[in-house]
Amino acid sequence: MIVVVAGVSGSGKTTVGVLLAKTLGWHFTDGDALHPAANIAKMRAGQPLTDADRKPWLDRVVAWMDGYLASGQPAVLACSALKRSYRGELRAAGPGVRIVFLEVSRSVLAARLGGRHDHFFPAALLDSQLATVEVPQPDEDVLVLPASARPGQEVRDIMAYYQLQPAPGRMVP
Numbered sequence: 001m002i003v004v005v006a007g008v009s010g011s012g013k014t015t016v017g018v019l020l021a022k023t024l025g026w027h028f029t030d031g032d033a034l035h036p037a038a039n040i041a042k043m044r045a046g047q048p049l050t051d052a053d054r055k056p057w058l059d060r061v062v063a064w065m066d067g068y069l070a071s072g073q074p075a076v077l078a079c080s081a082l083k084r085s086y087r088g089e090l091r092a093a094g095p096g097v098r099i100v101f102l103e104v105s106r107s108v109l110a111a112r113l114g115g116r117h118d119h120f121f122p123a124a125l126l127d128s129q130l131a132t133v134e135v136p137q138p139d140e141d142v143l144v145l146p147a148s149a150r151p152g153q154e155v156r157d158i159m160a161y162y163q164l165q166p167a168p169g170r171m172v173p
């Protein structure tokens with residue numbers, strides 16, 4: 001199984017994803033690490049990505065997922081998956097893919113991004129992501145969670161929804 005923690009930049013994908021993976025004893029990967037260098041340079045320069053820019057990245061993400069699904073190793077992936085079509089590509093990797101979408105208000109996102117200085121994604125690109133995002137609809141089978149300041153609660157909600165158990169000796173946050 002792969003649990004994809006999705007949402008716009010600043011929604012808490014990485015924070016929740018890391019905590020979920022640690023609790024489950026699964027591998028974690030941040031989809032940002034799979035971006036081609038050209039995408040990172042473009043975002044760092046304050047230019048939003050286009051669908052054409054995102055295509056090679058999504059291909060890398062799906063290839064990563066294919067490897068984990070083929071090996072039977074469970075994993076957690078943080079990935080923006082902003083559009084329905086992107087989530088469809090991720091889900092097409094196999095029946096073991098589950099997607100969680102973290103919803104956060106614009107004001108909270110802006111505050112989080114404004115306080116983040118060690119990431120290539122500048123706060124100035126927030127509006128472009130909000131213009132691009134397609135919030136999952138009920139027919140997509142995506143768990144939509146209102147993100148909070150309590151990642152532990154979000155992890156508990158994900159685990160309860162997908163009936164996941166913590167790894168031996170690990171505590172649910």
